[in-house]
């Protein structure tokens with residue numbers, strides 16, 4: 054009998070697990086928030102991931118539960134574990150991808166380099182932090198932020214009055230304050246770890262963000278000397294092992310102007326910075342995630358081309374389907390691989406991506422950007 058994997062969340066990450074599941078004869082079922090979700094091409098149950106009985110009923114029909122997002126509450130995860138469900142990654146690891154304050158605290162304990170940070174509970178705390186950190190701070194809501202939502206740069210504590218008021222009225226705890234890191238670029242180290250411990254890494258990649266959203270990745274990161282790549286790998290391996298992560302782990306890093314690497318964010322699931330692996334690596338992050346959570350030997354992570362460039366396709370003001378633009382896009386860029394998430398286009402929403410591979414970085418970037426531009430409004 055083929056194993057059955059249940060994915061909580063029906064977004065594009067669950068969707069992109071479908072092709073490797075089909076190839077390997079793994080049955081994939083999705084617990085999605087709505088009908089017509091991006092991953093609805095797999096067998097789908099519609100429900101609320103905060104509803105423990107509904108999630109338990111879904112989990113009873115599968116061998117392993119995994120995730121498309123990190124928002125499932127710990128109480129629901131604990132109910133699954135109590136019922137004997139294999140939850141991968143486990144709640145003890147996921148806690149650090151769910152709460153940025155808990156993550157900063159744990160990584161500091163593990164001596165993993167992070168930006169200077171503090172938990173601030175009041176305007177006075179924040180004023181002190183700002184004056185000790187060169188007159189600015191990056192504020193983050195510990196939970197629920199994504200794509201830069203829940204991140205605000207402030208130069209004066211009064212700019213955060215609304216956040217403290219909301220935290221007071223909702224009984225929320227302290228806010229995370231960080232130094233504004235002077236970085237030259239952002240990198241991401243993606244790896245996969247099996248339940249029994251085997252770990253493999255893809256090369257560290259550069260990720261280019263606009264307004265807090267990843268728009269492009271270059272694999273491997275240009276100008277990444279062996280030393281830099283080695284430090285990124287060591288940091289990610291330490292995190293995977295010490296937090297006991299199962300499945301794919303993405304570690305987002307700042308490469309600072311004084312040549313240090315600091316951890317910004319963790320994701321314990323396939324990640325945008327690993328999408329290039331579908332077309333650019335021997336084993337994609339989606340196949341690897343399935344192998345890892347089923348505790349199967351992991352696949353090779355070599356690159357198919359010297360350079361792989363991934364560009365996200367973001368929705369624009371015009372509605373309409375990506376596929377309406379396929380005739381011109383495909384004709385112009387026959388070497389580029391196109392991916393649609395089958396999502397309704399909304400301004401700024403990630404609705405697809407493209408990946409180009411090649412020997413010459415500049416030319417590969419050009420082809421990937423040109424292909425994405427054909428699909429955008």
Ligand code: ADP
Nearest residue numbers: 168191198199200201202231232233234265318
């Ligand atoms: P999210 O979880 O919403 O994606 P992040 O913490 O990754 O939020 O922050 C989004 C972006 O904001 C980062 O990719 C980076 O460009 C910028 N950023 C975040 N923290 C800092 C910081 N401490 N210093 C400088 N820039 C930051």
